[in-house]
Amino acid sequence: MAAARSARHSRPDHADELSAMTYPLIDAGRLWDRLMELAQIGALPHGGVDRQALTPGELDAWRLVIGWARAAGLEPSTDPVGNLFLTLPGADRSLPPVLAGSHLDTQPTGGKFDGAAGVLTALEAAVTLAASGLSRARDLTVVAWLNEEGSRFAPGMMGSEAFAGGRTLDAIRARTDPAGISVGTDLDRLHATFPDLPRRPLGFPLGAYVELHIEQGPILEAEGKVIGIVTGMQGKKTFQITITGAEGHAGTLAMAERHDALAAFSRMAVELYETVGGHDPVIKFTIGRLRVEPNAPSVIPGKVVFSIDLRHPENTVLDLLAERIRAICAAAAGPCEVVADLLADAPSNSFSPALMDRIGAAADRHGFPSMPILSFAGHDARHMEKLAPSAMIFIPCRDGVSHAESEWAEPAHVAAGAQALADVLAELLDAVPGIPFPEGGPR
Amino acid sequence: MAAARSARHSRPDHADELSAMTYPLIDAGRLWDRLMELAQIGALPHGGVDRQALTPGELDAWRLVIGWARAAGLEPSTDPVGNLFLTLPGADRSLPPVLAGSHLDTQPTGGKFDGAAGVLTALEAAVTLAASGLSRARDLTVVAWLNEEGSRFAPGMMGSEAFAGGRTLDAIRARTDPAGISVGTDLDRLHATFPDLPRRPLGFPLGAYVELHIEQGPILEAEGKVIGIVTGMQGKKTFQITITGAEGHAGTLAMAERHDALAAFSRMAVELYETVGGHDPVIKFTIGRLRVEPNAPSVIPGKVVFSIDLRHPENTVLDLLAERIRAICAAAAGPCEVVADLLADAPSNSFSPALMDRIGAAADRHGFPSMPILSFAGHDARHMEKLAPSAMIFIPCRDGVSHAESEWAEPAHVAAGAQALADVLAELLDAVPGIPFPEGGPR
DSSP states (O other): OHHHHHHHHTGGGOSOHHHHHHSOOOOHHHHHHHHHHHTTTTBOTTSOBOOOTTSHHHHHHHHHHHHHHHHTTOEEEEOTTOOEEEEEOOSOTTSOOEEEEEESOOOTTBOSSTTHHHHHHHHHHHHHHHHHOOOOSSOEEEEEESOSSOSSSSSSOHHHHHHTTSSOHHHHHTOBOTTSOBHHHHHHHHHHHSTTSOBOOSOOOOSEEEEEEEOSSSHHHHHTOSEEEEEEEOEEEEEEEEEEOOOEETTTSOGGGOOOHHHHHHHHHHHHHHHTTTSOTTOEEEOOOEEEESOOTTEEOOEEEEEEEEEESOHHHHHHHHHHHHHHHHHHOTTSEEEEEEEEEEOOEEOOHHHHHHHHHHHHHHTOOEEEEEEOSOOTHHHHTTTSOEEEEEEOOGGGOOSSTTOOOOHHHHHHHHHHHHHHHHHHTTOSTTOOOGGGSOO | OHHHHHHHHTGGGOSOHHHHHHSOOOOHHHHHHHHHHHTTTTBOTTSOBOOOTTSHHHHHHHHHHHHHHHHTTOEEEEOTTOOEEEEEOOSOTTSOOEEEEEESOOOTTBOSSTTHHHHHHHHHHHHHHHHHOOOOSSOEEEEEESOSSOSSSSSSOHHHHHHTTSSOHHHHHTOBOTTSOBHHHHHHHHHHHSTTSOBOOSOOOOSEEEEEEEOSSSHHHHHTOSEEEEEEEOEEEEEEEEEEOOOEETTTSOGGGOOOHHHHHHHHHHHHHHHTTTSOTTOEEEOOOEEEESOOTTEEOOEEEEEEEEEESOHHHHHHHHHHHHHHHHHHOTTSEEEEEEEEEEOOEEOOHHHHHHHHHHHHHHTOOEEEEEEOSOOTHHHHTTTSOEEEEEEOOGGGOOSSTTOOOOHHHHHHHHHHHHHHHHHHTTOSTTOOOGGGSOO
8 A cells, every 4th residue: 555655645746747647546545445345255254255156255246346346437247157347438449458357256265365356456447547537549348257266166267268268158057066056057147146237248359468466475575576577377287086996894894805995095195295296396286175985984985086286387397297197196096996087288378578568667667676477376367368468467465375264465565566557557548648559459 | 585485385394393383484575575665765876775864765764664563563662862663562561672673874875785684674573473473571672773874973873872871862962964964953853753653761671682784794605604693893993083284375385385284194094004904904994084175176275184993803902003093193294283083982892692592593493504703893782782682693795895885685695684583582572482581681
């Protein structure tokens, strides 16, 4: 907050009146209050948030955000896959819009900032630009993508991937949560809950995409930087491994005769943590979800299904370790059978250099310390980058913690990120004279 | 079936007319048909049964069994903990009754025989004795104990343990299933569903207890025997182990900085399977249930809770290995915290020699090959043995498999077991002249 306030307070003393006028200043207090109000929806006892995709909580979040958008003159709309759009109209509505945003869903024990900060800073930028009186050539569309987290319905980033044509609507509608409820059922409920929202087609031309997010790592904090200019995203592969053994009675079947799927899992897991998880200091290897069948204390487990989340900045390392995962699972299965399914394969990517330059210039303009940084987490920007020049702005989070109730970002850092985002968006909308659109627009 | 039929058919050719008359022959066809009809309640696609304690399926099973009992002149009743009694009245109702039975609940993917065979063979014996016209001094009470399996509500054998005074009704009512529903809530529903059943007090004096069960092991089959005269039950300890780490983002937190509860579990489990599970050829070590929190693919697990089921015929070995389990869990926890709770501790026991003799004599009488055998599974008879002379009859099950859909017992073996049970019960009811009650009755 301090950073944004000081910029506003110092305006009259500055020589660059023009610059101060053409980059309108966001309202850091309003933004913070809205972030805290949104975090009440799905609030958990230890400060976190449980607002998973398409739950009643996410619908409540839509209601709140749509209310704020309408009050500022933005036009809400949705699409067949349940993405939410809030559009500040520009002068020429035939031009591809600039998109900015993130997601409103959280992990089951998520925090207040992951996703929410990206949507609300984009909304703050749009509200600020709407009130500024500056002429804007293009539409600015704030977006909240469907199901980025993938915790209730796997895989994540459903809305942005469908928007970019990476998955069909039918395939997404058929996915089910652990209770057997399908995305399709809940999407129909979502659309029925907001019958007055115009429905846009799935996927439309973009001018550019910018997403702000907490870093979800400790680097900015350790380096004393406030703005991370994201260079790209590490690659990620996800697997589902299914071990099939045979159920039996815990009190009678001799140890030597068992086909215990959980015993097989344990052997695999120890070897995977050591060999794959210990490959180099940059590798990230996680078994986050595991299901045992029939999961009864006196029954030898007949089946274990578990997830693997593997990430690395180098695609060759990912490919190598994927082969190693298959080999370890096969070797450690013992008397059980094992099947390893590759669920998602997202190679590492690079963001638009022209947009990275603009983020750096915005940080410099306001005196926010910045640095280039690689994203170790996956974000919806991964899919937008295939459609149009895209970029991400990171802000620090305390101790690098996220996907946890203790996730925290400083108000001053949220405000700084929002200001840098607003600056870049103002330029992209042609609200700042003399700065051309990067890289020729949509591709 | 063949065994019982041949006994019936050969009756006119035998010299021992009196013996054939005083040990009435059960109806093997009726018994088998009822077993198959009961197995339709909660039937699974691969031949198994899911009829967990206090579910609507178990209530349907009550309805079916009560109908059969009433048609034969038996008196149904229940007690505060939801045990079901079906009583064939004797001449002197002040004498402690003889109890026989088992349980109607199953594992989530259980079979047709575990529990059901014990209840329906006891019912067949009672129905046969009711129709025989023999005078009976004592009540014969068929029992179906509440929640033997412990799969929905832990621990198992709730009904028999409460009957024997081992747990209070309040403690049992407070237990909850994974969905948070308490035993008390479902018990109230059970009693409301059967409002016309007389309610007996919890626990009453017993004359004797006899339980038939499938072996749940391969020994009888391997030895070519049809009747197992159970000498005793191996001891059992159950644990709940809780590992607490810290949640974090799967894509950002460095491997070295993680407090991954599932990684800690894997290290523990491999060591436990090797050291405890490999202690000797008789030990049974099972991790049957495991829960991961938050169990989302891209979140490092912050918590793992798992069960241990440990069984051995020697109590000193059980005590030694319990200490070893605690030591291994502590040593393998790494950066996580671990708590090991001992949930249940049932030492090994021995059954009534007098009743074992009668079972052996009954097997010889009908030409069923028999042998003494140790029970490696736990059964409700464990708790009855504290109240009165108790015994168990085992019959073979295919490949020793149980707690699985493929569980199977041959019709001829079910019939043989029912006949041996009916013989022993006939003697205990004083329906067979000249055979005194064992060991002076209740203690």
